[in-house]
Amino acid sequence: TLSSITKEIGGDKVEVITLAPGNRDPHYVEPRPSMVVNLRDADLLVKVGMDLDMWVDSLVDASRNRKIMWGSPGYVDCSVGIKKMEVPKGRVSMKEGEIHIYGNPHYWLSPDNGEIIARNILEGLLRVAPAGDKEYFKKRAESFISRLREKAKEWKGELKPYKGTKFVSYHRSFSYFAKYFELDYFGTLEPKPGIPPSTAHIANLIKDMKSKGVKLIFLETYYPRKFADMVAKETGAKVVVLPTAVGAMKEANDYFSLFDVIISRINEVLRG
Numbered sequence: 001t002l003s004s005i006t007k008e009i010g011g012d013k014v015e016v017i018t019l020a021p022g023n024r025d026p027h028y029v030e031p032r033p034s035m036v037v038n039l040r041d042a043d044l045l046v047k048v049g050m051d052l053d054m055w056v057d058s059l060v061d062a063s064r065n066r067k068i069m070w071g072s073p074g075y076v077d078c079s080v081g082i083k084k085m086e087v088p089k090g091r092v093s094m095k096e097g098e099i100h101i102y103g104n105p106h107y108w109l110s111p112d113n114g115e116i117i118a119r120n121i122l123e124g125l126l127r128v129a130p131a132g133d134k135e136y137f138k139k140r141a142e143s144f145i146s147r148l149r150e151k152a153k154e155w156k157g158e159l160k161p162y163k164g165t166k167f168v169s170y171h172r173s174f175s176y177f178a179k180y181f182e183l184d185y186f187g188t189l190e191p192k193p194g195i196p197p198s199t200a201h202i203a204n205l206i207k208d209m210k211s212k213g214v215k216l217i218f219l220e221t222y223y224p225r226k227f228a229d230m231v232a233k234e235t236g237a238k239v240v241v242l243p244t245a246v247g248a249m250k251e252a253n254d255y256f257s258l259f260d261v262i263i264s265r266i267n268e269v270l271r272g
Contacts, residue, residue: 001108002046002078004246004254006121008144013133014125017042019056022247025222027194031055039063042074043128046121049079052105067128076124078117082107085175099193109244109262110176111152114255115145151256155263156181162270167216168209168231170223173244177262186214189227197227209235216240216269221248238269 003018010016017038020029026048036059039045045060045068047053060069067074084103107113122141126134159181166184167174172193178185187208191201208214215237219228221244228239242262243252252258 001246001255001258002048002117002121004258005114005118005144006044006046008255009118009122009137009141010125011136011140013129013136018247020053022243022245022252023221023249025220026052026245029053029055031059035059036062039068040065042068044068044074044076044124046076046078046124048105048108049077050084050102050105050107051100073127074124076120078120079105079107080120081116082113085179086172104172104175106173106244107176109174110180111148111155111259112180113176114148118144118148147256151259155259158263158267159183162266165216165270166212166214167218168205168214168237169218170220170228173220174218186212189217189223189231202227202231206231206234209237216266218242218266220244238272240265240269242266 001022003016006014006016019035019038020026035056039056039059040063042063042065045056047056057070066072069075079102084107086100087103088099088101108117118141122137125137129137163182164184166186167178168187168189169185170189172185172188172190174183175185177183187205189197189202189205191198209231214235217228217232217237217239219225219239219241221241225239225241231237232239242265243249243258246252246254246258248258249261252261
């Protein structure tokens, strides 16, 4: 997703290499030696931040590329300026699952945060780019943001009839999405982040969904379908398989089509 937005701003002035493809669970990326080679030659490192991609830090150290280390001009943390949701309070322990200590990191699934991401990437490019390329990047960034604002109005209009609709998902991937589009996040198939569904949790979730009339399940592409289907069978809910990042589905090949696919799939089910 960050690669897609970087390409939108950088155009033919940048070469973008994706370390973490969008069709994989972002919590479990396997570092590889080839990544170190890519980082060694990079002028800019663009990160999600908020501890989601901490795995890359050791690779940056191994690359010995000081240009992209924390605090350097070529280091971009796209979470800067994001209004973070679900920041844990008090002491955090492993009993609570794989808690993100800085809050929910799936912030790119809200169009307004897409604008913040774009501005963070632009600032990074302006710090490292030759003087002659800076206006080019600025114009492309403003064009991207303008198009994003127009599309966001369209997307919001498409889901407006379903304001307040309750849904569950496998992992809590859709918090920022739900807030922006005014949907009601009812719960998750996971009992706690990163912990597989248990029989007791699924039974309680089915009971609660029945009592509240929850008829919608969002399933991220990289999670097993069996638990969602089990709950759907018992509650009469519909399962909607959704991409949560660019590249998670073939049709979701850039930031705009990512939302197009998500909105159209939700729309199709809710209309039915």
